[in-house]
Amino acid sequence: MTQSAVEAPPDVAANLAEVAARVAAAGGENVRIVAVSKTHGADRIRPALEAGHRIFGENRVQEATAKWPALKDAFERVELHLVGPLQTNKAREAVRLFDVIQSVDRPKLARRLADEMARAGRRPACYVQVNTGEEPQKAGVPPAEADALIAACRDEYGLPVEGLMCLPPFDEDPAPHFALLAQIARRNGLGVLSMGMSADFEIAIQFGATHVRIGTAIFGPRPKR
Ligand SMILES: *Cc1c(COP(=O)(O)O)cnc(C)c1O
Numbered sequence: 001m002t003q004s005a006v007e008a009p010p011d012v013a014a015n016l017a018e019v020a021a022r023v024a025a026a027g028g029e030n031v032r033i034v035a036v037s038k039t040h041g042a043d044r045i046r047p048a049l050e051a052g053h054r055i056f057g058e059n060r061v062q063e064a065t066a067k068w069p070a071l072k073d074a075f076e077r078v079e080l081h082l083v084g085p086l087q088t089n090k091a092r093e094a095v096r097l098f099d100v101i102q103s104v105d106r107p108k109l110a111r112r113l114a115d116e117m118a119r120a121g122r123r124p125a126c127y128v129q130v131n132t133g134e135e136p137q138k139a140g141v142p143p144a145e146a147d148a149l150i151a152a153c154r155d156e157y158g159l160p161v162e163g164l165m166c167l168p169p170f171d172e173d174p175a176p177h178f179a180l181l182a183q184i185a186r187r188n189g190l191g192v193l194s195m196g197m198s199a200d201f202e203i204a205i206q207f208g209a210t211h212v213r214i215g216t217a218i219f220g221p222r223p224k225r
Pocket residue numbers: 036038059083084167197198199213214215216217
C-alpha cells in the first residue's frame with residue numbers, strides 16, 4: 001500500500017488548546033499567546049478564529065495586507081501584531097492594519113511611525129525590538145542603545161511604547177537573552193515582554209514573558225516561501 005504524500009493538516013484548535021495548557025502549566029496564566037500565522041493561508045487561520053483565538057502575528061506587511069482585512073471583517077476583536085522587520089516605506093500600511101508593532105528598532109522608523117499615526121488617527125501599540133545577540137543580520141536595536149531609543153520613542157516621537165521584543169540566536173541558550181530583555185524592560189519601566197517561540201516559550205515565561213509568539217506548535221510546519 002502506498003501512503004499519501006500529502007500530510008494531513010494539523011488540528012489547529014487542538015494545538016491551540018495544548019499550547020494554552022502548556023503556557024498555564026509553566027505559570028503563564030496571564031501570558032498572551034500571539035499565534036504567528038505567517039506563510040499560512042486563511043483556511044489554516046480560520047479554525048483558530050472559530051475556536052475563539054483573537055491574537056495573531058505576521059512578519060510581512062504585504063502578506064498580512066493580503067490576508068487579514070477579510071478575516072478582520074469576518075471576526076470581531078482581532079488583535080494583529082507585526083513581528084517582522086518593518087521598512088519605513090511600509091510604515092503607512094503597517095499603521096493602518098496592525099494593532100501592535102513589535103519591531104520598532106531605529107529612530108528613523110520611529111519618526112515615520114509617529115508621522116503615519118498622526119496622519120491616520122490610529123495609534124498601534126509599539127514594542128522596541130532588541131537584538132540581544134547582537135547578530136549583524138538580525139533586526140533590533142543593540143542592547144547598549146536600547147535605553148536611548150526607548151527614550152526617543154517616548155519623548156521625541158510620542159509613540160505608545162508598551163514593551164520590548166527579542167528573537168534570540170537560534171543556536172544559543174535563550175535564557176540569558178530573555179534575562180537581558182527583562183532587565184532592559186525593568187529599568188525603563190516597561191511592562192510588556194514579547195519573548196519565546198514554539199521551542200522555548202516555557203523558558204521565556206520563567207523569565208517574565210507577557211506575550212509568547214507561537215507559530216509551528218499551533219499551525220504546523222511552514223510551507224517554503
Ligand atoms: C516565525 C516567528 C515566530 C514563530 O516561530 P515558531 O518557532 O514557528 O513558533 C515568532 N517570532 C517571530 C519574530 C517570527 O518571525
